[in-house]
Amino acid sequence: GVLHRDVSNGNILRLWEPIERPHSRSTSLPELGKDVNLTSCRGFLADLDHSIEWCKVPPTLSRNRSGTLPFVSMRLINAWARNRPALHTAVDDLESFMWVLVWSLVRIFKKAEKITDDSATINLLARAFSSCDSFVILGKGVIVEFWRERVFGDLIQEWLRISSGSHRFLAQVEKSLSASESRNDADLQKRAWDGLEKYCGEVYIKFIRAGYAHLENIRGYGDWGAVIDEYSRFKAVLNNDRVRLVL
Template sequence: MSPAGETGTSSTPPRANASNQGGSKIEFTPYSRGASVISENISLVGVQVKEVRPWIQRDIEQAKQCKADAMLQALLQRASCAPCAPKTKQPELLQKCLKGVLPVCNGQVSNGTVAKIFWGEAGRTSEPKILDKVEEITKVHPTVEGHIPELFWCHAFTNSACAIREALGVPESSMSSRMLYILVFRRLYPITKLNGKDLFDVWRQCILCHLTLWKEGVHHRDISPGSLLWYRKNGRLIGVLNDYDLSSLANAVGPQGNERTGTVPFMALDLLTKEGQQGKAKYLYRHDLESFMWVFAWICFRYRQGVLLLRRSRPLDEWATSHAIACGVKKLAFLTNLSHYLPADFRTSQSTIDLSLLALLVDCFRVLQAANSNRADDMYHNLVVELGWMEGTYEQIDAEETVSDMDDFLGKFTGTKAWVKLSNTLPL
């Protein structure tokens, strides 16, 4: 989930697999809105909600878009229609949904917690199960312990989207179903509130936690500003890797390998292509690590001292309003001409830490550019061999990554002069 106002627009960055439909009575955009229809339509069934707290409203609005959201809106609207209600299961289904949602909307969760309401794919390993696996990993890996969200309570509704669609007579009930989940977590703070070496420290901790989880078989697959959070402990900021609703387990059975997931502005360039969006590129660790780099640039270019800059001072906004392939083109232009996008104050800043962050950005994107260039060379080599223009060996670009491959790729970033310099400023 991205923090409120993350894009500076009324919507959050589009998910790669978000719906993009129009022309029906129930209209929605390709951007993430999630289950906000719950709070917006409660009044339709005569239920009075005195207060929808800002934090739960934010989390509802940031949940990912799916057809089930439109289905729920239809459910609420039709169930409030007297002529059709008595002879259907609509009232029963509606009450089951509202019974779980209303206590949260009415604030029956303490101020130290935050609730997440979203529709998850029934065939995908659920976020609570992913977190169970993550919890096991914390027992043996200090890079993960304390760096994961603390789940207090969760509930999954037994009535799936298919069951509700069937009861309503909504078409496409044969589609893959979704389940409505409510999860209550300890409240944390968004990484966009940080700057300077604190920003680098929390970001770096999340990267190290992510690497360990990936090696242990938990593949996050949706790195964005909203998935990087923090809290304070004994005077030190502790980074937390959050949001596992699009994650997968390496040993999971089912179609969880190549399907495109992620938040478009932060996805790796390999995945923002026609082939990548069609699932023809295997999702690898390096794709998530590249997402960390795009997140760092996003924050550095759009925030100052934890405050979102004015629109005219934010050069990357268009990433959030472009479809996947167009966004990839824009990000490639950024990668090859970073200096063109530098905010004016970065050019004139006398702050040592600002200059250190700028140096880190330059070093990291240099590494990315070199990696992309090397893969492009491999692709050209394969094409020449395939066409028979020269003899050689066909190289599998999307081959399985080894642990050594992961360490080597991360090492290209951690070994840069700027990374080492910033690391030396952090407490031991």
């Protein structure tokens, strides 16, 4: 497969009309146990400047950045901010998709006049996405962890938990790869790569399952106007509850 390494708002292109893929014969995802429409292409990832073919050119530990910083995973930004070498994996690409979703919500909510009570949170997230400072960008991870959003919020939290839960395993892989390089141990390197490839596949399944689990609720909101209305109502309820607690 291809490791993109620059999943961002500018590199996800959605087609105005779906394009049929007649050569795609698979119509099911065994991991989900259900049929899905895989023959209709609705969008694609562009800009493969940073991409590599996973099986042919395995990624290596590096201090060099690849990707659009505001959408890079928290794990990679944290390593780069401290000038530590890091391994860019498929798990990091999956987390980047989540940050594109958060960015989309922030951009839409900032334009909505009725959303005023939560402007501080929205503005802090907007600042993080527009910053080139790694430590400012890291702040969005803490903000999102406590951010209340009714339509996509549960999905975002679950994706964030899945990605954060991978940090210990990926740190061990990095340790093994570093040891294999210093010892010139090809067997240790192969074991590390084989384990990483299997693990990334498992995390991918978790991400897909989480997406489909929340899809029915998300589909209940027909457009962005409905998402904005729900967010505004939810924040109004929270504010009323706070007032009652004070009284």
